[in-house]
Amino acid sequence: MDSEPKKDIEVAPALIAVHPYQCSVAVAVGHHLRVFDLLAGSAVSLTDDSAAVPFHTDNIRAIRFGAKGKLFVSAGDDKTVKVWSTESWSCITSVSSEKRVSAVAISDDGTYVCFADKFGLVWVVDLDPPLRDKKPSPLLSHYCSIITSLEFSPDGRFILSADRDFKIRVTCFPEKPLNGAHQIQSFCLGHTEFVSCLAFVQALECPQGLLLSGSGDSTVRLWNVDSGALLDTCEVAIKAGLVESDGKAEEHDHAVTDLCTVLDGLLVAVAIQSLQGIILLSCNVSAKTLSVAKVVLMAGEAFVPTCLGSSPSTGKLWMVTGVSNLPGCNYPALARVRVISGIDVEQEPVVVGDDNIPGGEKLLETLQGNASVDDNTFLAAAEAVKTAMDHLLIKKQYPSANRESRKKCRNDRKLKG
Amino acid sequence: MSETEVNPTISKSTGLPRKRFYRARAHSNPLSDSHFPVSISPSHVDYSLHYPQLFLSSGQADSSKRIQFADVGCGFGGLLISLSTLFPETLMIGMELRDKVTEYVKERISSLRVANPGQYQNVSVVRTNSMKYIPNYFGKGQLSKMFFLFPDPHFKEKNHRRRVISPFLLDEYAYVLEVGGIIYTITDVEELGDWMKSCLENHPMFEALTEKELEADPVVKLLCSATEEGQKVARNGGQTFQAVFRRIVPSNQTS
Numbered sequence: 001m002d003s004e005p006k007k008d009i010e011v012a013p014a015l016i017a018v019h020p021y022q023c024s025v026a027v028a029v030g031h032h033l034r035v036f037d038l039l040a041g042s043a044v045s046l047t048d049d050s051a052a053v054p055f056h057t058d059n060i061r062a063i064r065f066g067a068k069g070k071l072f073v074s075a076g077d078d079k080t081v082k083v084w085s086t087e088s089w090s091c092i093t094s095v096s097s098e099k100r101v102s103a104v105a106i107s108d109d110g111t112y113v114c115f116a117d118k119f120g121l122v123w124v125v126d127l128d129p130p131l132r133d134k135k136p137s138p139l140l141s142h143y144c145s146i147i148t149s150l151e152f153s154p155d156g157r158f159i160l161s162a163d164r165d166f167k168i169r170v171t172c173f174p175e176k177p178l179n180g181a182h183q184i185q186s187f188c189l190g191h192t193e194f195v196s197c198l199a200f201v202q203a204l205e206c207p208q209g210l211l212l213s214g215s216g217d218s219t220v221r222l223w224n225v226d227s228g229a230l231l232d233t234c235e236v237a238i239k240a241g242l243v244e245s246d247g248k249a250e251e252h253d254h255a256v257t258d259l260c261t262v263l264d265g266l267l268v269a270v271a272i273q274s275l276q277g278i279i280l281l282s283c284n285v286s287a288k289t290l291s292v293a294k295v296v297l298m299a300g301e302a303f304v305p306t307c308l309g310s311s312p313s314t315g316k317l318w319m320v321t322g323v324s325n326l327p328g329c330n331y332p333a334l335a336r337v338r339v340i341s342g343i344d345v346e347q348e349p350v351v352v353g354d355d356n357i358p359g360g361e362k363l364l365e366t367l368q369g370n371a372s373v374d375d376n377t378f379l380a381a382a383e384a385v386k387t388a389m390d391h392l393l394i395k396k397q398y399p400s401a402n403r404e405s406r407k408k409c410r411n412d413r414k415l416k417g
Numbered sequence: 418m419s420e421t422e423v424n425p426t427i428s429k430s431t432g433l434p435r436k437r438f439y440r441a442r443a444h445s446n447p448l449s450d451s452h453f454p455v456s457i458s459p460s461h462v463d464y465s466l467h468y469p470q471l472f473l474s475s476g477q478a479d480s481s482k483r484i485q486f487a488d489v490g491c492g493f494g495g496l497l498i499s500l501s502t503l504f505p506e507t508l509m510i511g512m513e514l515r516d517k518v519t520e521y522v523k524e525r526i527s528s529l530r531v532a533n534p535g536q537y538q539n540v541s542v543v544r545t546n547s548m549k550y551i552p553n554y555f556g557k558g559q560l561s562k563m564f565f566l567f568p569d570p571h572f573k574e575k576n577h578r579r580r581v582i583s584p585f586l587l588d589e590y591a592y593v594l595e596v597g598g599i600i601y602t603i604t605d606v607e608e609l610g611d612w613m614k615s616c617l618e619n620h621p622m623f624e625a626l627t628e629k630e631l632e633a634d635p636v637v638k639l640l641c642s643a644t645e646e647g648q649k650v651a652r653n654g655g656q657t658f659q660a661v662f663r664r665i666v667p668s669n670q671t672s
């Protein structure tokens with residue numbers, strides 16, 4: 001895609017996912033998938049006797065638990081989607097994709113797994129009956145744009161897909177998804193850079209939920225998915241004091257990288273590039289507004305989270321920072337896990353010390369690996385993740401002379417000969 | 418630009434832009450990334466730029482009128498010019514990927530506006546990749562007609578995803594078309610004609626117009642005669658293959 005020599009190894013951010021009832025926590029770095037059982041207080045050993053290839057062989061790009069917590073999905077650059085039973089932690093289905101996978105979602109009832117490939121196609125797999133190897137069917141497509149996030153609406157009516165072209169598509173999830181999802185409900189348009197993440201907030205007065213999206217434009221936006229109407233925009237980087245309100249040139253430095261609703265959606269945690277901590281937003285569902293409630297900084301440790309996770313109603317936010325294949329680092333799968341607890345509207349959130357973390361030292365050993373590395377390595381890791389993300393998602397405006405030379409170097413032309 | 422200025426790209430005798438100054442590469446790759454501004458959303462489309470006489474002050478639309486016809490891959494704009502006078506009350510726009518071709522159409526429209534005061538105010542053109550940005554220009558159910566006239570054939574199987582009519586893109590067209598809205602396609606490439614027709618036939622939100630309906634629709638007659646490409650095909654005595662379908666409510670939604 002680029003004329004500059006492609007780096008041999010691509011770095012991928014560390015990912016975290018928390019079981020909806022906080023039974024377990026999973027971390028993915030590179031091709032490693034690590035799971036800790038919080039109930040048993042021990043590491044989980046995964047089993048995968050898939051006919052083709054067991055486990056993942058390249059960077060994992062997406063992990064998540066199903067809403068009921070029975071299923072777990074992992075997928076990524078090795079073009080495979082693996083569905084795991086969280087009871088046995090064995091791989092129950094392995095799906096091959098034609099392209100690298102960038103996002104996954106599981107329908108509420110656990111019947112369907114959807115995944116997006118790097119060419120903007122979303123595929124669906126029927127898990128009933130649960131066969132070892134399943135063929136995916138095409139569901140919908142964003143025309144040749146990288147899909148960054150997939151999400152079902154809480155009522156299950158819609159599947160949402162966000163892309164690099166600033167776009168969020170809301171599609172009716174049909175009764176027979178294997179025939180494709182043709183009915184578009186709305187487009188949520190307003191971001192001025194790639195959309196990186198989606199999350200829903202729910203409330204009694206609004207059971208269908210309101211959509212939140214984070215973007216490379218350093219904002220978090222609130223949407224009505226039925227109409228696609230933009231309800232509110234929160235300039236999180238400015239509000240958190242990371243940039244001056246006229247700091248346009250630096251816009252890309254503070255892309256929103258992840259969103260995670262905590263406390264049943266009353267508060268939303270936001271991870272931003274270069275921020276050593278998180279921002280807590282509060283969403284007023286009846287007034288349809290977003291505002292910054294608090295900025296929680298990680299005192300005493302350089303920690304820029306690459307991914308957030310939480311189980312509803314616990315008031316705990318799990319964070320991971322790390323990267324696979326950091327150049328010049330001895331550890332190919334670097335990860336550091338931290339927890340913020342006591343997240344509540346009235347309370348003061350606390351960054352939990354390692355000795356008080358749920359699961360204790362064993363959890364940290366399992367999810368982080370045994371590597372002991374200093375802060376600077378983690379900062380370098382966050383920086384590498386940022387560069388990789390910018391590289392992948394930001395639209396480059398090449399000067400026209402440069403564009404001509406790029407054309408000459410294009411791979412698709414070269415391959416023709 | 419002042420009108421008295423000599424512009425070599427405008428023909429002195431006809432006052433119309435000369436095509437040779439707007440020659441461009443025959444095909445553009447719709448997959449490559451954009452180097453042109455893209456409207457953030459349909460409400461960001463500045464109607465006062467496109468239809469200055471109908472929308473006087475910028476932004477503040479004193480008219481709530483929206484674009485209703487889209488000519489996708491409009492080329493040199495022949496169809497739009499014909500439609501403009503046939504439907505003087507309807508706002509219409511051409512979408513074209515090639516920069517120079519778009520510039521040509523812009524010039525063509527402004528010359529026509531100067532030469533025919535009060536006319537051609539309802540027609541405009543935008544440079545964009547329709548395959549990526551249709552939803553950035555039109556809202557749900559906004560359009561009543563969409564045109565795909567003599568689109569690039571992209572013969573190779575692996576390039577079929579570059580075709581402007583495809584099962585997935587039809588989802589987006591169904592979204593921007595109102596129920597009852599009509600999609601017009603025509604080509605001189607039989608294989609592409611079959612492809613477009615079968616994509617439309619297999620889509621749950623489109624149904625073919627009947628012979629009778631086709632005959633009654635004055636626009637159908639323009640398909641093979643109004644555009645530059647159509648005229649070229651006609652001159653060479655080529656065959657054409659058309660598919661004209663109506664946007665319907667999918668059967669699982671009717672109650």
Ligand SMILES: C[S@@+](CC[C@H](N)C(=O)[O-])C[C@H]1O[C@@H](n2cnc3c(N)ncnc32)[C@H](O)[C@@H]1O
Pocket residue numbers: 444445447489490491492493494512513514515518545546547548549565566567568569581644645646647
């Ligand atoms: C063969 S020409 C036909 C032009 C015109 N409709 C006619 O009948 O004379 C096809 C046109 O579609 C344009 N085109 C191709 N892909 C496009 C895209 N993705 N978005 C907008 N225009 C596109 C091409 O630049 C070209 O001008």
